Amino acid sequence: MKWLGRLLALWAVVCASGYAQIEPVGDGKTPGPLKAQHLTVELVTQHPYVYPSGEFNAGLVFTLEEGWHVYWLNAGDSGEPPHAKWTMPAGITATDLKFPVPQRLPLGPLMDFGYEEGVTFPFTLKATEKAKPGKTHIEAKVDWLVCAQVCLPGKAVLGMDLDVLPAKPAEEKTGEEPVGAIGSALKSLPTPLPDGAKVSVNATPTEFLVTLHSPDKGEVWEFYPFDQEQIKNAATQRVESFPGGVRIHLAKAEELTKNPAELHGLIKLDDGWGYEFRVPVSTAAAAAIPGAAGSTANGGATAEIWGFLGLAFLGGIVLNLMPCVFPVLFLKALALVQSAGEERKRQRSHGVAYTAGIVVSFWAIVAILLLLREGGSQLGWGFQLQSPVFVAVLAAFLFLFGLSLAGMFDIGLSLTSVGGGLAAKQGYAGSFFTGVLATVVATPCTAPLMGAAIGFALAQPAWITFAIFTAVALGLALPYMLLCLQPAWTRILPRPGAWMETLKEFTSLLLFGTVVWLVWVFGRLFGEDGVDRAVRLLAGLLLIAVAGWAMRRWQGKWLGVAIAVLLIIGGVAIPLTGQKAAEEEKARWAPWSEAAVQQAHTEGKAVFVDYTAAWCLSCQVNERVALNSDEVQARFKKGNVVLMKADWTKYDPAITEALHAVGRSGVPTYVIYPAGGTAKPDVLPELLSKSIVIDALDKDLK
Structure with missing residues (x-):
């Protein structure tokens, strides 16, 4: 449903x-109320007068039709x-509008904050010694967005006459x-407060924990x-x-990549009152809540901790069935079948x-996570997938391993790590490093039952996390x-045979599926x-396929x-290089628009437009x-040429018209629009060279 949320948000922006x-x-002559779409708006004041060095309250009143809200x-x-x-x-000023405590306004997957039925936004009018006695007039140009299932913008011009008195009236x-x-x-x-x-705020990798200590708190x-x-505005806010x-407990927003230095928030009480606060965000573990679920006393583990330990244990078992883990476990089980003749003690040692x-x-991994978190980094379980280098290396290894399983080349059933020589060993080192590989490919997954346990663990002291x-x-x-431990149970496994080769090839599909997911993750980064x-990254994987052919x-x-x-x-280097060059290119080329071209001509500059498309x-x-x-970039710079890129990857009627x-009628098309906008545009050939571009610039920039 995220697409619907984005669509609704986009609709609001368009509105x-x-x-x-x-x-x-309105024309600014009356304070209202003025009728607009789905609401009325009015300017009200505490007094119809002001006086030097005095101030008084006023308000902007919205009265809304049923089902509509403002923000x-x-x-x-x-x-x-x-x-x-x-x-x-001269001599009279107004403060910014002040916003009363709002309410939550759910709409599908979104959560807005605002007001239904009606709301008054107070502000303060102030007069200085420069205010001249007599009649005066104030005017406000007001705009708003009023929404229900759709959003409609509105505007009003409100005005009010005031008497400027020479001094404070005796009756006030x-x-x-x-x-x-x-x-x-x-x-x-x-x-x-x-x-x-x-109020204190503690940040975990997934939540903000806002703790309010108040002897006179309401609900x-x-x-x-x-x-x-x-924060995730629509997420449930769990209150202990x-x-x-x-x-x-506040779930962090997906867009948040780094903790803010402070949290500026409003805690709303059951009677509609609210406390506003602004406090620093701490990455230290939150203190245990006395008498509340999930707290610890005197270092003793509570029943809830044991419950989360149980969930974590069951989640680890289920991890074996995840596509990123199962191939590793399955191959190790096949190796166990092949070594069924070994003595029981040796099998147990494996x-x-x-x-x-x-x-x-x-x-x-947990130690690294906790150390980085103490240093201020915001990391969650599977945090290594936030590293492009890690994702690229893992994708390359799994792809290479998948090629082996598919039969392109043979590195043996016991090959279960990128180093090959470690996990391929038939001794205990091979079993140990197979466990290392299982961990590497398991940590990005969060199996059923694990989510709650991991979220709880990362918010606890280090010993509970471990x-x-x-x-x-x-x-x-x-x-x-x-x-x-029970080698006899291997009897329930099928005997080795030709089927193992077929099943091994089938297992490669699971690895290739995992690689597809990793490519998606890499792109999202x-x-x-x-x-x-x-x-x-796909180009790098193609190079790795050639490596498989070489082996x-x-x-x-x-x-x-x-x-x-x-x-x-x-193959690993290809997806990890070129980022700086891409950023520099993006900074050099501005997005094209007809208005931008006209603006450049107004400033006396020539424009070079690259009509292009990703395909x-x-x-x-x-x-x-x-x-x-x-060379060409230096010539652009010397001629003070504005560079614009008209991206036609998706059909754009404005670019088509240009x-x-x-x-x-298509791309590539390269056009020099000389300075001033009166000279005829110079259209360059479809195939360019440095000399073609430089010669054209020399001609058009004279």
């Missing part, structure tokens, strides 16, 4: 972009808060509290962030109460070595260990450049091994051979 075309209601300061997943732009006489009482809509709005504004209250309902893209406070490899590897992940490791090692980077062509010879190693290194091979060749060469205007 908001229409502000400039919406005709406002809080942070609108949530989509939307836009109301804005007011003031036109004031000091400290007089506003009444009506303004008074209610002021009371619904968030307040600072009361005396004796304290806490929910949390609202003032900043966007920090304890004597004297509460803790709120099981212990395999288990040790898994446990030691889990401990090493205990839970040790349970995962033991669960992962259990099936093979049981076969080693680079955001909008992900497709290009994924293609580079088959010169099986068992040093020549084949040497060629294969060089090709594998190249155009000639375009890519021209860019690398000519356009992005040092192509027709220069007599072309």
Whole structure:
């Protein structure tokens, strides 16, 4: 359903972009109420006068039709808060709009923050000594977005006449509290934390833990962030109460890659009041909650910890069935069948070595994770998949291993690590490093039952984290260990035969499927450049396929091994290089638009437009051979030429029209628009060289 959320968010943005075309209601002569689509808007004040050095409260009142809403300061997943732009006489100013405590407004997979039925946004009018006595007029240009299933932008121009008095009137009482809509709005504004209250925020890899200590707290309902893209707005907010406070569990936003230095938030209570706070974010483990579920006292493990240990252990067992782990376990089981004649003690020792490899590897990864987290990095289980280098190397290894299983070349059933010589050994070292490999390919997976256990573990002290992940490791090692402890159980496995070769080839499909997933992960690590980077990884895998052919062509010879190693290194290097050059190219070329071309001409600059597309091979060749060469780029810079790229990868009618205007109907097309915009555009040939581009620039820039 994420696509629907993005579609709705995009719709809100499109609606908001229409502000400039919406005709406002009102002419600035009246405070309202003015009727607009699905609401009325009105300007109200505490007094009809001001006086020098005085200030008083006013408000912008929205009254909404049923089912419609306007937005809080942070609108949530989509939307836009109301804005007011003031036109004031000299000596009178207005503060920004103040936003009362909002409510959650769910819409499909989205969660917005705002107000239904009606809301008043208070603000303060202030007068200085420069305010001249007499009649004066203030005016506000207001815009908003009102939404239900669709969103509609609106505008109004409100105005109000005020009397500027020479001094404070005698009848005005000091400290007089506003009444009506303004008074209610002021009371619904968030307040600072009361005396004796304290908020702390601890960050885990997946959550923010907001702990409120307050002797006079009401029942806490929910949390609202003032900043966007920090929490998953639509996620359930789990609240744990304890004597004297509460803790709120907030799922982090997917877009958040680094913890903010501080969290600016609003805690809403059951009576509609709210506490506003701004506190630093700590990466240290949160203190245990006394008397609440999940807490520990005096270092003793509670029943809940044992429950999570059980979940972790069962999750580790289930991990053996995951596509990224099962081939490793299956191949080790086949090796066990082949060695069924060995003495029982030796088989059991292999099981212990395999288990040790898994446990030691889990401990090493968790230790690294905790050390990096203490240093401020925000990492979760499977964090190594956030490293492009790790993903590329793992994909290359699994692809090479899959080629072996598919029969392209033979490295033996016991080959279960990228080093080959370690896990291929028939001794205990081979079993140990098979356990290491099982861990490497297992950690990116989160089997059923593991999610809650991992989330709990990463928020706990180090010893609990290690205990839970040790349970995962033991669960992962259990099936093979049981076969080693009870060799008689291998009788239930089929006898070795020709079927093993067929099944081995079938197992390669699981590895190739995992490689497809890793290519997708690799692309996602680079955001909008992900497709290009994924293609580079595929090109590297093609080179690795050639390495597999070399090992088959010169099986068992040093020549084949040497060629294969060089090709594998190249295959891994291809997807990891070129990022800096891509970033430099992206910085040089601005997106094309007709308006941008006109703006450049207004500034007296010539424009070079590269009409291109991702599927155009000639375009890519021209860019690398000519356009992005040092010589051509130097000539562009010398001539103060604005570089623009018109990307026609997806059909764009504006680009199509621009192509027709220069007599072309496809790409590649290269056009120099001379400075001033009056000279005829110069269309270059489809195939470029450095000299063709430089000569054309010399001619057109005279």
